Structure formats: C-alpha cells, structure tokens
Amino acid sequence: MAGCPMLINHLLPCGALTNTGSAFWQMISQQEKIKLLHFMRFVRLFDRRMVLWQRQGKIGTYAPVEGQEASQIGSALALNKLDWIFPSYREQGVAFTLGIPTTSIIQYWSGHIEGCKPPIGYRYVPPTVPIATQLPHAVGAAWSIKKRKEDAIAIAYFGDGATSEGDFHEALNFAGVFHLPVLFFCQNNGYAISVPFEKQSATKSVVDRAKAYEIDEYQVDGNDILAVYDVIKNARKKKRPALIEAMTYRTGAHTTADDASRYRCEEEVRVWLNRDPLYRYEQLCIKEGLLDEEQLTKEDEKMAIHLDQSMKEVEQKTPNLPSGLFNHVYYQLPNWLEKQQEEASEDVNNGSVHC
Ligand SMILES: Cc1ncc(C[n+]2csc(CCOP(=O)(O)OP(=O)(O)O)c2C)c(N)n1
Ligand SMILES: [Mg+2]
Secondary structure: OOOOOOOHHHOOOOOOOOOOOOHHHHHOOHHHHHHHHHHHHHHHHHHHHHHHHHHOOOOOOOOOOOOOHHHHHHHHHOOOOOOEEEOEOOOHHHHHHHOOOHHHHHHHHOOOHHHHOOOOOOOEOOOEOOOOOHHHHHHHHHHHHHHHOOOOOEEEEEEHHHHHOHHHHHHHHHHHHOOOOEEEEEEEOOEEOOEEHHHOOOOOOOHHHHHHHOOEEEEEEOOOHHHHHHHHHHHHHHOOOEEEEEEOOOOOOOOOOOOHHHOOOHHHHHHHHOOOHHHHHHHHHHHOOOOOHHHHHHHHHHHHHHHHHHHHHHHHOOOOOHHHHHOOOOOOOOHHHHHHHHHHHHHHHOOOOOO
C-alpha cells in the first residue's frame, strides 16, 4: 500500500529464533518449558474467544493482546509474590500468569465490579484505563516498599502512547530522585490506537528517555519470552528504578471498536505475523524435541472447556445494572448524582434500558 508508514524495523535485530542461552531456559525443567507453551496457547485461545464473545454481545468492548503474549507472560513470570503490579487494560496475559481466575478477567470485560477485585493475597491492582495514571501509583507503592524495607518491587505496565503523558514523566522523575524500586515496563507495540510511535515521539525509542531521569534502561525483543524473562529478572534484582522497553506488536485491532486496516497496511501486519511470539516459542520446543502433539491437543481441549465453563459461570451471575455505575466512586454520593442513579434505575424498571 503506498504511503503506509511501515513499522517493520521496529523490532530489534533478534538473530536466533529464540534465545536458548537464556538463564531462564537453562534453569527450568522440561515440564516447565512445556507449561510455558501451554500458558501462551491459553492466552491466545482466551483472546480469540473474547473477540468472538464480544461479537456475540456476551461481553463489552475488549482490547486484544494477540502478539504481545511473550512480553506479558515473560515479564509476569519474573515477578515475586510480594511485588505490586499496576496493569493497564491490555494485560490479560499478565493476569493469567499471576493466577488471576479466568472468571474474574471475563467479569472485568463484562463490566462487573467483581472483575476489578484481585483475589485476597494478590498485589495486582485493578487495570487502569486512563492512560499512564497507574505510573505514579506504582511509584507510590515503590516508595512504601522502600520505607518498609520490603523485599519487593512495584511494576507498572503501559504502552508506547502512555509515554506522551505527563504522568509518565512525573513518575520517572520521582522514581529517579528517590531511587525507588520500580520497573516501568513499556510494551512498545508501535501504536497508540492509530498513532504510530514516530508521530508522537521525537526520540527514536522509549528507553532514550531514561537518561533524562538517571534511571536504568533496557530494551528487549518483546516477542522473545525468554529474553523478556531474563531482562525483568535482572532489573528486578537491582531494586532500582528502570525503564524497560519491550519491542512488540499487536496483531489485532486496538479494541473490538477499532478497525486497524484504516491506519496500517496488510504487508506490515504480515511481517509481524511471521514474528509471532507463540509460533517462535512453539518452534523452539519442537526443535528441542519437547513437544508431544497429542498432549498439546488434549491440553487445548481442556482449555476450551475451561473457558466455556468460565463464561457460563459469569453469565449466570446477576447482570450489572446501570445504577451500579454510581457505586464505589464517592463515599457519599452528591445529590445530583443520586438523582441520576435513581433515573438509571427507573430506566431499567420501565424497560427503556435492557441489561
Ligand atoms: C488519559 C487518556 N487519554 C486518552 C485515552 C484514550 N486512549 C485509550 S487507549 C489510547 C492509546 C494508548 O496507547 P498505548 O499507550 O500505546 O497502549 P496500547 O493501547 O497500544 O496498549 C488512548 C489515547 C485514555 N484512555 N486516557
Ligand atoms: Mg501502543
């Protein structure tokens, strides 16, 4: 397509198929290597099911994660139980890896408040939709970790678009000045909705900004799960502020409300499909003789059953009423909002709004 600003060179030159020299690869058992593949396959299956369910009207708008699984699963695996995690809205891969239940993730995308509640004992805060606002929150948590001398870090997940927000710069500055144990993990997927990275940044990469705040910087091939794991593990150990840029790509649309063909061409997407992180890891497992096709198929079947059951469970829950939108915002609702809440209830009662 003429005039298509292709992001084909957006990925770091990665050389080998996948980094088998990785400390992680050397460390884990054969069983764990296969489990990792199941994890990636599960997130992929979940993601595709969610897009279908959105089309069937079972859930609300959904932000697909396809193409970013290695960045998300690799980074989440490198975290410890006491770490504080501040996700954006696209972090389903992180949530699954940390053990957040499938029903909870579906509930989040169905507008149920329960989907925002992490299970007790998890330091996974509700996903943030306002871009970059979770970064100062992560800094606050890191400050508390430092004061309490906890053996933990805070990590904020965000996209390349978030780096144009004031919150991003304030957070990095504060973290640098106070030497806080916080990782700023940017998944640079090339776009902020339809805006390509080079149109919103004068610097060639996100990590270039780290120098200004005197914090550590890492740039990693975000489609290589082993490389991502190693980088996060290494950065985590230092308990210092760091900006990490995982170079990746979302092969789907920004959300189910977006038509990505309006701003990027087929050729660009094709190039990135050939760099698919799941395919890469799967090929590695095959090459290393780890893969049992029969076992994989059986696992896939189990996953599909689990997903359908989880969806059924969510559907059986009481639907979220529009009046619920007003809860959990104020300790005491102001009069004018109380009135709106009553009106929302009336709309449901008289049938003008369906749930
Ligand atoms: C403060 C704020 N401004 C604008 C938006 C609208 N918005 C939603 S997603 C998005 C793009 C974010 O891009 P990026 O940070 O790269 O994350 P990605 O969606 O690519 O994962 C924008 C501008 C928003 N949610 N919050
Ligand atoms: Mg982006």
